[in-house]
Amino acid sequence: MATKVTITQKKTSDLSLLDKATISEIIHMALSDHVSFHQISVVHGLSPDQVKQVMRKNLAPGSYRAWRKRVRQFSDQRATYK
DSSP, X not given: OOOOOOOOOOOOOOGGGOOHHXXXXXXXXXXXXXXXXXXXXXXXXXXXXXXXXXXXXXXXXXXXXXXXXXXXXXXXHOTTOO
């Protein structure tokens, strides 16, 4: 008989409740070209818009714009990217 595995999500609706270690992990995951918004959502319970808010608040403006440009370019090239 197959065992069903469930992944528990952390529901985070208020971004101000995130500690520095969690924010650092979210930023690290978001900057990685190998981690999708869906994977961040599974681990931390954040929507893509919330991830963008975290990135905008914690990155320098130029770094945030460069990250968004890279994410947009990759997503235009591959349907499954972020």
